[in-house]
Structures are given as structure tokens and as C-alpha cells.
Amino acid sequence: QVQLVESGGGVVQPGRSLRLSCAASGFTFSSYGMHWVRQAPGKGLEWVAVIWYDGNNKYYTDSVKGRFTISRDNSKNTLYLQMNSLRVEDTAVYYCARGVGADEHIDYWGQGTLVTVSS
Amino acid sequence: QSALTQPASVSGSPGQSITISCTGTRSDVGGYYFVSWYQQLPGKAPKLMIYDVSNRPSGVSNRFSGSKSGNTASLTISGLLAEDEANYYCCSYTTSSTLVFGGGTKLTVL
Numbered sequence: 472q473v474q475l476v477e478s479g480g481g482v483v484q485p486g487r488s489l490r491l492s493c494a495a496s497g498f499t500f501s502s503y504g505m506h507w508v509r510q511a512p513g514k515g516l517e518w519v520a521v522i523w524y525d526g527n528n529k530y531y532t533d534s535v536k537g538r539f540t541i542s543r544d545n546s547k548n549t550l551y552l553q554m555n556s557l558r559v560e561d562t563a564v565y566y567c568a569r570g571v572g573a574d575e576h577i578d579y580w581g582q583g584t585l586v587t588v589s590s
Numbered sequence: 591q592s593a594l595t596q597p598a599s600v601s602g603s604p605g606q607s608i609t610i611s612c613t614g615t616r617s618d619v620g621g622y623y624f625v626s627w628y629q630q631l632p633g634k635a636p637k638l639m640i641y642d643v644s645n646r647p648s649g650v651s652n653r654f655s656g657s658k659s660g661n662t663a664s665l666t667i668s669g670l671l672a673e674d675e676a677n678y679y680c681c682s683y684t685t686s687s688t689l690v691f692g693g694g695t696k697l698t699v700l
Binding site for chain 1: 635637642691692
């Protein structure tokens with residue numbers, strides 16, 4: 472069965488960096504686009520970024536452009552999110568998710584990892 | 591990349607039907623038949639309920655249905671059950687090749 476397991480969350484000071492990882496199993500990772508979606512405490516879902524199956528196309532929400540970088544290693548079945556210049560408003564649970572279909576809609580989600588940006 | 595507009599809350603009694611709306615623009619909901627809906631129970635990851643406006647993944651009850659008219663998509667849940675109480679989010683593909691979510695709707699089963 473599809474499994475997505477995030478790691479790398481924690482508490483970090485504003486302006487610092489953090490890298491999230493997502494280990495995928497149960498499907499052919501290199502055939503699927505992958506997303507990061509976040510959810511601030513008590514708030515709704517916010518789409519963050521997507522990377523196509525081959526890593527050749529990446530798209531971001533405006534609020535993280537220039538600060539976050541999505542990447543993948545298909546040989547390791549792993550998705551990454553490098554987060555630089557973190558802000559208090561980046562505090563959220565970050566979900567790794569699989570994309571499918573022409574629109575890369577999300578069909579499977581990980582359980583999430585909490586990132587807290589605080590001084 | 592403004593969030594899609596959903597009502598903050600809806601409610602219904604067991605056995606009734608409810609509909610949750612999701613309003614966007616021609617750049618997202620109105621431009622494609624690429625709207626999906628997710629159910630999120632407290633403390634859990636979201637679950638896909640509807641994709642491509644009206645398609646149900648395997649295993650999702652046929653009490654859940656979706657539709658779209660113009661810039662507004664809708665999720666209808668018929669024969670409400672207590673277990674349907676959750677937050678529901680719509681999501682659309684956009685002209686920028688990104689996804690955008692709605693603000694979420696809390697469904698209360700009375």
C-alpha cells in the first residue's frame with residue numbers, strides 16, 4: 472500500500488533553515504508528481520509546491536517562492552523540501568502528498584511533520 | 591493565488607442531505623474540470639473523496655457526489671451519518687499549473 476513518511480520537522484528560529492524529507496513506498500515513486508501541503512495550527516490547508524515525476528518542473532505558492540525549494544531523489548524514493556529564511560508564519564504541519572492525473576490532484580497524504588518557527 | 595471560497599460551516603441531521611459550495615474564478619474552478627474534495631477528521635491527514643469534479647475513488651461511499659457550474663463547484667453528502675462530521679476542503683488546478691485549496695467547511699451532524 473502507498474506509504475508516505477515525513478521527517479525533519481522541529482523548532483527553528485526565524486531566519487534559519489530546515490530540510491524536510493518524505494520517504495515513499497508501495498508505489499513506483501519515479502512515475503508520480505509529488506506535493507508539499509501545509510496546515511497552520513487550527514487553520515486550513517495551504518498548497519506549497521509540486522514537483523513533476525522527473526523533477527524537471529517545479530511550481531510554488533507565491534509566499535514561499537525564492538525561500539523554499541522542492542526536490543526529489545528517485546533513486547532513494549525520497550521527496551525533499553528545503554526551507555530557508557523561515558518566518559513565524561511558516562509554522563505548520565507539513566504534509567507530503569502524491570499527485571495523480573492530468574492536474575496532479577492529490578490522492579495520498581502522509582501523516583505530516585510539525586515545523587515551528589519561533590524565537 | 592487567492593484561496594477558493596467555502597462556507598465556514600454547514601450542518602444537517604442524520605439522514606438529510608447537505609451541499610458545500612466552493613467558489614473560484616475562471617483561472618481555477620471555472621477553467622478546468624479539475625476540482626477535488628477532501629475530508630479531514632480531527633488530528634488526521636486529509637482523505638480524497640472526489641476528483642475531477644464528480645469522480646469517486648474506490649472505497650468512497652456513493653453518498654458523496656460532486657458537481658460544477660461555472661466558477662462554483664459543489665460537494666453533496668446524502669443520507670448524513672454521524673461519521674461524516676469533519677472538515678471538508680475543495681481544491682482546484684489553476685492556470686499557473688499550481689493547486690489552490692478552499693478555506694474549509696466544518697460539517698456538523700446534529
